[in-house]
Amino acid sequence: MQAVSVKVTLPDGAVREYAQGSTIEDVAGSISSGLKKNAVGGKVNGKVVDLNYALTGDAAVEIVTLDNADGLEMYRHSTAHLMAQAIKRIYGDQAVKLGIGPVIEDGFYYDIDMEHALTPEDLLAIEKEMEKISQENLSISRREVSREDALRIFGELGDPYKLELIRDLPEDVVLSIYDQGEFYDLCRGPHLPSTGRIKAFKLLSVAGAYWRGNAKNKMLQRIYGTAFPKKAQLDEHLVLLEEAKKRDHRKLGKDLKMFTFAKEVGQGLPIWLPKGAKLRRVMERYIVDVEESLGYQHVYTPVMGSVELYKISGHWDHYQEDMFPKMEMDNEELVLRPMNCPHHMMVYKSDMRSYRDLPIRIAELANQFRYEMSGALTGLHRVRAMTLNDAHIFCRPDQIKEEFSRVVRLIQRVYEDFGIKDYRFRLSYRDPKDTEKYYPNDEMWEMSQKMLREVVEELGLPFFEAEGEAAFYGPKLDVQIRTALKKEETLSTAQLDFLLPERFGLEYVGEDGNKHRPVVIHRGIISTMERMTAFLLENFTGNLPTWLSPVQAIVIPVSNAFDGYVKQVEEQLLAAGVRVEADYRNEKLGYKIREAQLEKIPYMLIVGENEMNSGSVSVRKRGEGDLGAQSTQEVIDKIVSEIRNKVV
RNA sequence: GCUGAUGUAGCUCAGAGGCAGAGCAACGCACUCGUAAUGCGUAGGUCGGAGGUUCGACUCCUCUCAUCAGCACCA
Numbered sequence: 061m062q063a064v065s066v067k068v069t070l071p072d073g074a075v076r077e078y079a080q081g082s083t084i085e086d087v088a089g090s091i092s093s094g095l096k097k098n099a100v101g102g103k104v105n106g107k108v109v110d111l112n113y114a115l116t117g118d119a120a121v122e123i124v125t126l127d128n129a130d131g132l133e134m135y136r137h138s139t140a141h142l143m144a145q146a147i148k149r150i151y152g153d154q155a156v157k158l159g160i161g162p163v164i165e166d167g168f169y170y171d172i173d174m175e176h177a178l179t180p181e182d183l184l185a186i187e188k189e190m191e192k193i194s195q196e197n198l199s200i201s202r203r204e205v206s207r208e209d210a211l212r213i214f215g216e217l218g219d220p221y222k223l224e225l226i227r228d229l230p231e232d233v234v235l236s237i238y239d240q241g242e243f244y245d246l247c248r249g250p251h252l253p254s255t256g257r258i259k260a261f262k263l264l265s266v267a268g269a270y271w272r273g274n275a276k277n278k279m280l281q282r283i284y285g286t287a288f289p290k291k292a293q294l295d296e297h298l299v300l301l302e303e304a305k306k307r308d309h310r311k312l313g314k315d316l317k318m319f320t321f322a323k324e325v326g327q328g329l330p331i332w333l334p335k336g337a338k339l340r341r342v343m344e345r346y347i348v349d350v351e352e353s354l355g356y357q358h359v360y361t362p363v364m365g366s367v368e369l370y371k372i373s374g375h376w377d378h379y380q381e382d383m384f385p386k387m388e389m390d391n392e393e394l395v396l397r398p399m400n401c402p403h404h405m406m407v408y409k410s411d412m413r414s415y416r417d418l419p420i421r422i423a424e425l426a427n428q429f430r431y432e433m434s435g436a437l438t439g440l441h442r443v444r445a446m447t448l449n450d451a452h453i454f455c456r457p458d459q460i461k462e463e464f465s466r467v468v469r470l471i472q473r474v475y476e477d478f479g480i481k482d483y484r485f486r487l488s489y490r491d492p493k494d495t496e497k498y499y500p501n502d503e504m505w506e507m508s509q510k511m512l513r514e515v516v517e518e519l520g521l522p523f524f525e526a527e528g529e530a531a532f533y534g535p536k537l538d539v540q541i542r543t544a545l546k547k548e549e550t551l552s553t554a555q556l557d558f559l560l561p562e563r564f565g566l567e568y569v570g571e572d573g574n575k576h577r578p579v580v581i582h583r584g585i586i587s588t589m590e591r592m593t594a595f596l597l598e599n600f601t602g603n604l605p606t607w608l609s610p611v612q613a614i615v616i617p618v619s620n621a622f623d624g625y626v627k628q629v630e631e632q633l634l635a636a637g638v639r640v641e642a643d644y645r646n647e648k649l650g651y652k653i654r655e656a657q658l659e660k661i662p663y664m665l666i667v668g669e670n671e672m673n674s675g676s677v678s679v680r681k682r683g684e685g686d687l688g689a690q691s692t693q694e695v696i697d698k699i700v701s702e703i704r705n706k707v708v
Numbered sequence: 709g710c711u712g713a714u715g716u717a718g719c720u721c722a723g724a725g726g727c728a729g730a731g732c733a734a735c736g737c738a739c740u741c742g743u744a745a746u747g748c749g750u751a752g753g754u755c756g757g758a759g760g761u762u763c764g765a766c767u768c769c770u771c772u773c774a775u776c777a778g779c780a781c782c783a
Contacts, residue, residue, distance in 0.1 A: 169778095177712065267778030268711025275780045279711050282778065310776095314719085323756085323774060379783060399783055433709050433781060434774095442782075531783050550782085582783090619740045646740080654744035668742055678743080686743055 067118040081114045085253075088123045098125040100257060101134050101250050108134065110202055110250040126289040133163050138200065138252040139190075139261050139287035140168040145243035146189035147283075151176060158245065159221045159271060159280050165546075166297065167286030171269055173221065178281055183263040186283075190261065197256030198241040202249055210235045214246065221271065222246045260294040261287035264301075307544035309597040310439040316602055316660065318593065318610075319440065328437040328444035330590055338610035338639070339596075340589045344425055347449050347474070347586050354470065356423040356451055361403035363427045367393040372563055373402040374499065378532045384431050396429035401582060404452040405564040408578075413568040418578060419459050423451035425589075440594035441549060447589045453581040454566065460556070460579055464515045464537075467554045467583045471539060474552075474585050478596065479605055479708030480541070483551065485521050487513060488529030488536040498532055499559050508556045509535045531582075533559040544598040551595060555582040603682060605708040606662040606699065613699060614661045615642040615677070616652045618668030625672040629665060629692055636696045638703070653680065663699060665692075 064080040068087060078087060084102030088095045088111075101111050103122035108130050115121070124131045140161040148156045151174055159171030176182075205213065207226065214222040225246065226235065238247045240255055252258065262285060269282035288294040305311070313319050318336030325331060332340060348358055367386050370376040375383075375398065384396045397403065404422045413420065427447050436442050455463050475483065489509050490498040498505070512535045516523055523537075530536055539552040557580040560566075570576045586592045596604060606612050613633055617626045626642050633640040641661075643652045649666070656664050665677040670689065677695055679687040 180713075265777055266712065269779045270710080273780075275710075279779075281711075284778080321775095327774075373783095375783065382781080382783085401783080430782080435709060435711095435779080436781060438776095533783080545777095555783090616743090618742050621740065648740095648746060649742055651745055652743095657744055664743080666743065670742090680743060 066115050068115065069118075069120045071122050078115060080116065083112045083114050084109065084121065084123065085111045087115075087121055091123070095123055095125070098127075099123045100126055100131050100252050103130060108250050111253045112201070113250075132289070134250055134252055135258065135289060136163045136168045136287050137161075137247075137249075138255070139258050139285065140170050141200075141238065141240065141243070141245055141247070141251065142190050142193055142255055142258055142261075143168075143186060143263065143283065143285060144170050144172070144245060145193055145240065146186045147172060147174075148243060149189055149193075150185060153242075154218060157219050157221055160225070161245075167264070167284060169269075169282050169284045171221075171271070171280040171282045173271075173278065173280045178266045178283065180266075183266065183283065187261070187263055190258075193241070194255050194258050196241065197254050199254045200238055200240045200251045202236050202238055202251070204234055204236045207231075207235060210237070210246065213237070213244075258287065259289060260291040261285055262294060262298065304544050304546070307598050307601050308439075309441075309544065309594040312597045312602040313440065313594075315658075316597075318597070326444070327434060328432060328442070330440055330443055330445065335610040336593060339593060339604065339608055342608055343586060343589060343592060346477070348423075348425065350470070350474070351421075351423050351451065354421075354466070355419075356421040358423045358425075359404070359407055361400065361407070361424060361426070363397055363429070364394045365397045365402060367395055369402045369406075370395065370398075373399075373405070373560060374532065374563060375399055375402070378497070382431050382433075384429055397426075398428055398430045400424060400426040400428060400448065400450050401452060401560060401580075402564075404450075405560060405566065405580075408452075408454050408566055409564065413454070413578070415456060415568055415570045415576070418568060419453050419455035419463050421451055421453045423449075426450045440590040441543060443588075443590050446591075449584050449586045449589070449592075451583055451585075453583065454561075454578045455581065456568070456576070457579055460511065460581070461515050461518070463581055464512075464554065464556070465519055467581065467585075468516075468519055468521065468537070471552045471554075471585055477706045477708075478586075478592075478608075480551075480595075480599065482541065482599075484540045485516070485523040486529065486536075486538040486540050486550075487516060487523050487525045488531075488538050489525065489527050490530040490535070491528030494528060497528075498530065501559075504558050505535070508558055512537060512556050531555055531557075533557050541595060543594070549591070549595075551587045551591065552585050553583065553587075557582055602660045603662075604660070605706065607703045607706045609660075609662050610639065611641050611659065611661050612639045612703065613641075613663035613665055614656045614659075615640065615665045615667065616649065616656065617642075617644070618649050618666065620644070620646055622667050622669070622672055625667055629667060629677060632692060633665075633696060633699075636700050638696065638699055657682070663695075665695065 065077045066080050068076050068078055085096060085099060088099035099111055101124040102109050102113060103124055104119050108124060126132060126135055144158055144161060155174055157173040159173065161168065161170030210226050211223060236247065236249060237244050238249055238251050264284045264286060266281055266283045268279040270279055271277035286297060288297060316335060317333050319333055320331050322331060367376060379398060383398045386393045386395050407422050408420065425447055429445050432442055432444050453463050490505055516537060534555050534557040536553050536555040538550045540548050541551045542548055561577050561580050566578050567575045568578055615626045615629050617623055623644055630640055630642045653664060660682060662682045664680040666680060667677055671677055676689045676691050678689045679695055681687055
């Protein structure tokens with residue numbers, strides 16, 4: 061009797077036959093010996109599997125090697141297991157309880173629970189042990205177990221976290237355990253065929269992490285690491301991490317004298333130094349001008365408000381803990397405002413509104429204060445005192461779409477002027493399971509989320525969706541960016557709100573003479589001045605476009621003999637509206653150039669005898685170097701036009 | 709807020725139970741200079757703060773503050 065065979069379709073479309081029970085390794089080997097050597101697993105009908113996975117029926121099969129994303133993921137996952145095994149060997153099987161150990165972007169982590177607090181030195185010892193286990197080249201194999209067996213096995217091991225995971229898995233899920241030498245772990249897999257395949261890895265840090273991401277649970281120790289198939293790739297990655305640190309706005313902000321913090325002033329309270337204040341002023345003028353040209357009306361409202369105001373809005377219920385505590389004066393209770401919406405509601409309410417008046421766009425560069433938890437504070441990204449480029453658009457329901465699209469166009473225009481290219485739109489919905497956090501009105505939520513989604517789809521914006529990221533009063537369209545250290549943050553936001561108009565009893569008189577309720581769109585374009593500054597510094601590594609640079613040009617004499625001419629050039633530039641400095645210090649030219657370069661000033665204008673005699677300056681442009689002598693007037697015209705056109 | 713690490717001159721960092729160190733920056737003097745660091749000199753510190761152990765603490769212990777990483781939070 062002939063053995064049953066299975067038909068395997070390869071990625072190039074070729075169909076081959078194999079005996080039933082053939083493994084991925086067999087398939088790879090039948091294609092080429094090189095592929096067999098490089099294969100670490102396979103993809104069967106789109107599902108990633110182990111190398112020794114046996115084919116039971118006809119299937120589309122792809123060989124997974126370390127050169128593709130699936131292979132790299134397996135590699136890192138197996139490295140996480142390798143680390144767990146090493147830790148158990150060093151600290152004892154019973155002493156170490158394992159949580160979860162997933163693959164993440166650029167690496168992996170494993171959450172563990174143990175008495176001993178791991179230090180950076182311990183990580184080195186763990187790495188050593190990992191290397192040893194890799195040398196041992198233990199084979200990694202999968203076995204499937206029943207739920208009862210799994211509970212028994214991890215019960216005997218005394219691992220409460222794995223037991224909890226098993227209990228929470230759906231009934232119909234196939235449980236599997238991966239073995240490598242004496243070590244085994246509950247895992248869906250797949251994994252590399254053996255520990256010897258793991259060549260280059262590094263444990264990066266250890267930090268606390270709540271079990272299952274819940275602050276009410278115990279805090280475990282999370283060890284982060286990364287792994288690459290080749291040592292050279294690992295080294296390159298580590299260099300990139302170092303480079304990223306140099307782009308950190310906290311470092312650049314200090315080096316470029318943009319901002320500082322002082323214990324004496326308080327945690328998370330930024331002090332804008334002259335250079336940073338200049339950048340901020342440029343941004344503020346820019347955005348106010350743009351907004352006014354688009355029909356926004358700027359207002360000023362106080363940085364404090366009565367608790368009553370926030371009770372009406374609902375902020376008091378939701379965010380009381382995150383506000384600076386109330387001050388009781390006379391018969392009033394006041395708080396530093398954490399948000400400006402309620403104040404702007406009162407701007408709307410200050411007058412009778414007709415349907416003809418709408419939309420009304422109320423804007424403010426609004427200073428606000430939030431008691432961010434100490435651990436959340438990060439440079440200018442998260443602060444306790446901030447100025448938001450805030451606005452509230454009050455419109456009729458039939459105007460939502462148009463107003464929303466205007467906001468999106470404004471975001472795009474501003475991003476173009478600021479040279480922001482790398483961002484993603486996120487539609488932020490409520491988490492329907494979280495009834496605590498979101499205003500309970502299913503109908504309102506469903507309507508506003510649907511409406512927002514339709515608007516965004518109609519605009520043809522690429523977007524992704526995120527549950528549980530909405531504001532308590534409504535869904536948001538957020539613009540997500542990444543910091544130098546690859547953390548995702550929201551820069552711009554536009555939010556659809558049916559709730560606050562309700563709570564504040566906002567009205568307008570419609571065409572029909574009856575009272576109607578307007579809708580509010582909350583929006584921030586350049587975010588807070590603080591966050592945008594942080595972002596720009598990182599985005600440009602401090603090399604701000606000329607129109608945003610605090611100092612746009614510096615005039616440098618070859619020696620003090622030309623100070624008079626320097627003064628003359630400086631005044632010409634000043635008169636043309638260029639932010640200019642001159643370096644009259646008695647130093648060598650090379651020295652002054654170096655300093656100006658480190659300050660990242662876009663234009664250095666160098667003058668000596670030749671320039672003085674010909675009414676010219678030698679231009680040294682940031683990033684381009686010495687451009688030679690040019691007539692002073694021409695150079696000024698060029699700089700002015702670059703500023704005017706916001707060249708980035 | 710939680711877990712851990714760190715805190716020494718303006719900056720970057722070394723050191724260590726027995727007199728506190730370097731480079732850069734600052735200041736002074738000389739050099740008057742042509743595209744990323746001229747030379748010499750001077751000054752600069754309650755070693756984050758408080759308490760304790762000790763004959764003696766920057767060093768060891770406790771507490772506290774700040775910073776950093778991560779978690780949680782982010783209207």
